[in-house]
Amino acid sequence: MKKHGHLNRDIARVLANMGHTDSIVIADCGLPIPEGVECIDVSLTLGVPGFFDVLDSVLADFKAERAVFASEAQTHNAAVVARARALAAAEVAVEEVPHETFKRRCREAKAVIRTGECSPYANVILHSGVIF
Template structure:
């Protein structure tokens, strides 16, 4: 059994298959899931697990070279916006509508129980070398 990192076998397996520039989404419980994009639903009640708790463990386990969030997070959810800026050095912003379009290209969406607005991020996989 793994001693640390992601213990969820489906997440760990999907992360192992990611290549350079592949994208995953960490989403709040309200983000629409595009047809055809696999979703691992971790939500078990409103607010749990939180977006930030999942972001933290994913960033411990995955090399991330870039990120995208909705522009609206900056004014509608300053707490999440601040944490994104603190944890992701190469983050860009697009409109929420464009963000939803970009999710159609993701290899995976991780759905959290987060209920605060615009608590979503697209993470682009990097390389370890």
């Protein structure tokens, strides 16, 4: 049995297949999943698991070079804005785009991890960095 990292085999598989600049989305339970993009649904109930729980778990096992958030979080979700600032302080390039642009960019992701999060604009597109 696996001892460290992701126990969810689909998340582990997608992360293992990521190359430089590839992207993965961590989404709240309301974000539409683009046709043709794999959805790894880890939601159990409203709020479980939360966006930050899944984000922290992914970031513990993934080198992010860039993170994209919806600019609407600035006025609708202070916690997401605070996390974006923390990522920027950790030398991850942070970009904000309008939510409609965000949704279009999700079409390019390798997968969307759907959480149970039910707060507005709790979504991020993470672009893979390199570990060397």
